[in-house]
Amino acid sequence: MEELSCQLLVIGSGPGGYVCAIRAGQLGVDTIIVEAKAHGGTCLNVGCIPSKALIHAAEEYSRAVHFTGDNNLGISVQKPRIELKKTVAWKDGIVARLNGGVTALLKRAGVRAIIGQARFRDGKSVIVETDMGKQLIRAQKIVIATGSEPFEIPSLPFGRDVISSTGALALTEVPNRLIVVGGGYIGLEIGTAMSKLGAEVTVVEFVDRILPQYDRELTRPVADRLAALGVTVMLNAKAEGLNAAKDALKVTLEGGDEAALPFDKILVAVGRKARTHDCGLEELSLRMNGPFIQIDDRCQTSMHDVYAIGDVTGEPMLAHRAIAQGEMVAEIAAGGPQAWDRQCIPAVCFTDPEIVTAGLSPDEAVEQGHEIVTGKFPFTANGRAMTMENESGFIRVVARASDHVILGIQATGGGISELAASFALAIEMGARLEDVAGTIHAHPTQSEGFQEAALKALGHAIHI
Structure with a gap:
């Protein structure tokens, strides 16, 4: 067995691991990174990046279909088609280009x-099982960055026509009838895209709202x-499994009624779980936080010189959180004093319209004992939103009443994800x-809604 040694061993090359x-x-730390499949992890290969590509293609196709009929812009086109x-x-x-980029960056960093x-x-x-045989790697410090994987419902195991988000992003034909089990962001992002591509x-x-x-x-x-797109949303409904003929999903509705929903594909998107199996964690004495690895403010586990970052440590399961943790742990491995002191981790839901949250919601701020003021500006009063036919949505600012320090910002609207960093x-x-109110915001842009929301909270909004 070949033996290698290093100062830092990173297990998993998703966004957190490769960063x-x-x-x-x-920083000059002798580093080895081990990846089971392809550099970039779930996000790059079967998650964030490919899903946004699908969403973009679906939006473009949907707009083309829209222009086959009467529309405000006066554009007329022949009936489009899509070759999925x-x-x-x-x-x-795109995935291959980014994957190759990560490989090159790792090589450049030594x-x-x-x-x-x-x-x-x-x-x-x-011990690493490679195509060339086993390798033993000894390391002074180890980072666990094994990520997460789709949660499987026992009554709906993945296989054939029951697919995870990974399977949905690999479809080469649009299913005529798609059932999405789970009204969270993954299910709605993919479900909305498939609806725009022509799926029913x-x-x-399971709960009372999406x-x-x-x-x-x-x-x-x-x-x-969703209603405008013709998507049927069944709330307070439990997916029980397939019928005997395996051509319909059995669903129990609120009140105990039952329904059988015929399908071509079923996308199960009820969350993700930490990928902690098949890596020998039982050989370690790690303190767990439920199914996740427990860490401190330096991402160190209960074992000295063993760190964990990203989805394997729990919510929020966001690539940019993992990236920030990964960079911090690298600095620590090089002898730095860093510790986690981030004030907020923005989150984006790429539905239609998009949703962005940063910091505390009004309810969360009140629950934490803050007296607050809020300001909301609707895109129906924003010139740029009007010219882009993106009037649905708003920007909302939550601030502490005593000193006006901003505690949270929430927004929904077309393309609003690009304001996440500003928030x-x-x-x-x-x-x-x-x-924010005193900062000149370029006109005409949707970002003006941020300034207007701040003005509203201060009691002197201009455009509403």
């Missing part, structure tokens, strides 16, 4: 990259758009309402 390895290499197989090939090309399945032998060494979509959600992690005011425009920056820098 950790690259930054460590830049070609779309998927384009998506795969990181040794190994493709294979890693299993812990103890807290200082792992039904969403089955996107339950957001407040109703934020999700109402999304619900309205996070305001909170991270401790901005006050006066700071």
Whole structure:
């Protein structure tokens, strides 16, 4: 068995893992990164990037279909068609380019990259199964960045026509009838895209509303758009499994009634779970936080010199959180004093319209004991939104009443994801309402809604 040694071993090359390895290499730390499949992890290969490619293609196709009929812009086109197989090939090309980019960046930083399945032998060494045989790697410090995977419902195991988000993003034909089990962001992002591509979509959600992690005011425009697209949303409904003929999904409705929903494909999107199996974690003495690895403010586990970052450590399961953790741990591995002190982690839901949250919602702020003021500006009063036919949605600012420090910002609207960094920056820098209100925002842009929301909270809105 070949033996290798290093100062830092990173297991998993998703956004958190590869950033950790690259930054460590830049800092002169002798680093090895082990990846079971392809660099970039779920996000790059079968998650964030390919899903946004599909969403973009679906939106373009939907707009083309829209222009076959009467429309405000006076555009007329022939009936369009989509070759999903070609779309998927384009998506795969993007993934391949980014994947190759990560590989090149690792090499440039002097990181040794190994493709294979890693299993812990103890807290200082792992055995990696590669195509060339086994390798033993000894490390002074180890980072666990194994990510997460789709949660499987026992009554609806993945296989054939029951697919996860990974399977949905690999489809080469649009299913005539798609059932989405789960009304969270993954299910609605893919379900909305498939609806725009021509599928008949039904969403089955166990609780009484879609996107339950957001407040109703934020999700109402999304619900309205789903209805406009013809998506059927069944709330307070439980997916029980397939019928005997395996051609319909059995659903129990509120009150005990039952329904059988015929389908071509069923997308199960009820959440994700930490990927902690098949890596020998049982050989370690790690303190767990439920199914997740427990960490402190330096991402260190209960074992000395063993760190964990990203989805394997729990919510929020966001790539940019993992990236920030990975960079921090690399600095620590190089001897730095860093600790986690971020004020907010923005989150984006790429539904139609999009949703952005940063910091505290009004209810969360009140629950934490703050007296607050809020300001909301609707895009129906924004010139840029009107010219883009994106009037659905708003920007809302939550601030502490005593000193006007901004505690949270929420927004929903077309293309609003591009303002996520501005919202996070305001909170991270401790901005006050006066700071945002006094900053000149370019006209005409949707970003003006941020300034107007701050003015509204201060009691002197201009355009509403």
